[in-house]
Amino acid sequence: MRSYPLLAPRGWGALAGGFGTLLVGFYAVNLLLLVVGTTLTVFVLAELLRFSLTTQGFGPEGFVYTRYQNSAEVTVGDVGSMGVRLEYRGRWPFFAEIFDSHPDSLEILEGSARLVTWWSPGAEKRLVYAFRALRRGALQLGPTVVVAHDPFGFAFRVCTVENPWTVEAMLEVPLVKTGPSAFEQNRPIEGAVNLPIRGMGTEFRSLRDHQPSDDIRTVAWKRSTMGRLYVREFERETPQEVVLLVDTGRRMGAGELGSTALDRAIETAALVVRYALLRMDRVGLLLYSDGPALFVRAGRGSDLAAAIRRGLTEAAPGPGTFDAAGAFSFLAAELTGPTHLLVFAAPGVWRERDSEAYRQLTKPGHRVYFFFPDLPGMYAELGDDTSRRVAALVDGPENARLGHVVRAVEGLSAPVFVYNREGPTEAVAELPVRSRAFWRIP
């Protein structure tokens, strides 16, 4: 792509000043002012002409470029490195400003992604820098921008050297803000779990209504009455299956940069994944907004961990809104064994068909735990009373919406937790205590 010379504000100013001086000189018809105006105008025009001619053909084809010393994956907070090597193959030297574009979520620690230099034909320039990823996500570095400008800043040409590079900023272990987390306090968690599995396990857990699909051998005949049969449930001693359903709709983008509802949900989800894998549980992931964005079937092993990690790293709020019924129907078709389903979502409404899909999903024995972000609570407290009062007006409808959804889900007897900008980690960690239904604490 060919670049065009652009007049900088300085160039416009110099031209205007030159012509203005000439005009004033014409008014005075004085040689002194005419000479000053002529010198200035001709100087600026000659410089612009020289620059235009010597940088003709300035474009990415005039450069040979490679990246080296480049990190492909870093953990959030850790250091990566990047090197860009460019060789100029043009005919004329020029003042160059080289800039390797990068997102704000990447902090340059050492070196620089920008260089202002005199660039002779055949010379090689290198941008080398070490950076730290401040936030989770796929961070794009590049393209490298080369700005050729005349020595006085009157005009410049810009070309972009298309050499993009993606750095995956991964979450390793989410940070828990103060003190040992409830996860830590509750350790060690033993392998005993309490999802009822028909025909498996030995420890009696509870009775429940008989379903047509239940094995007749599990019926508790002594407790059953005419017209109402009960079946015995036993706790399974084998590893559990945990699936994380994360809403990637636009409402999850609420909150401050780097600590949105989605970011907080993902931090917690990453912690759950890590913990589940340590316990040898099977773990899966579904990213869903108005349709499935990514589904990792529950399993174990390093490949699965890497797939989930990548999915969580790259999850970003999309334009859609969360369709709970669609997500539940999708999972109802995909889940096999009884599963703990942790739902991190911000549904704007809860409809009857969502409830119906929930009932269908939980019929085989899956347990669902809801974590809803309090969207106004994802932002920092405002400083003064007036701002707080104005914010309360805006927050009112959103709080009413959340209240409606929470009541609807509680009506389904499902555990519901609401989290704010601190994130749902503590709520998840307290699950065993509050719901008596997740990992059991000794």
Place this chain on the structure above:
Amino acid sequence: MKEFWPSVLLTFPVTVYVGAVVLGSVPSSDPAFTGTFVVMLILAILSTLPFEPIHLGATAGLLGFSFAVLALLYLLPATGVEVLAGSLLAVPALLVSYAVRPGPLGWRLMAFAVALTEGLALLATDVAMTSAQATFAGGEFIREFGSLNVTQVEGLGGLLASSGGSLPLRDVFDPVYVVLAGIAVAGILIPVLRPQTAWDEPLPTAAAPPVTRERTTREVDLGAAFAAVLEERSSPEPASGVIPPGLPPLLVGSAAAGLVVAVAFLTPGLTLPLLVAGIVVALAATIALVRRPLAARR
């Protein structure tokens, strides 16, 4: 900041010179004319100071004091016109103070050119009044300054209509003023004529990539090569042996100016037509140069 004091020291003498020449003709019994000019000159110089928070109070005090002196002078009986005349004499200094401050280059150059023109007109007024042996009172000075400019405009009109006419500004030639004006031009242009970067053009930012893609390499530890590259950063200076950047256009500009001077001395009648033709060519060249950028801008 480094070029601040040279700019001030190079640019203000020309305005001080004009003031001194005119005030040399003013009777010493008329302090309001002189006093106003001095106060305004101080104001102009003060306004160029790069304000630092610690000095702000002191500077504000000085400015307030200067304004109070001006107000007092104006309120004194029969000194209002003298104050106006002193202010008129100080206008070039005020314009120069704007020209040396940071700001849009075009406006600064225009302010400087207008300052030089008005300095020229003030000198012409002084010459006219001295030759007419007029009284150097404030009112007379302002009236003469106005009528001189009217004559200049009429003369330009006559020149365009080929009917002839007097051009009082053309006839002024003060070698000291020319030298000081040349020095002032250097004071304005020296901070400008140095390599600049296009900092004010926003650079593109990286966009979020699509979600799925394949990576080809893994992270490489920071090695010795990394440190070596950091140590040998490229020099922002041109390599020795190359023509200094900006010298060719400077030479061309000087040659053009020399040509104008030569034509003015050899065939004065051709100077204006030559300049008009030159301006037409320059305007055409400017339009040709900026046409594509305007189309290329997003």
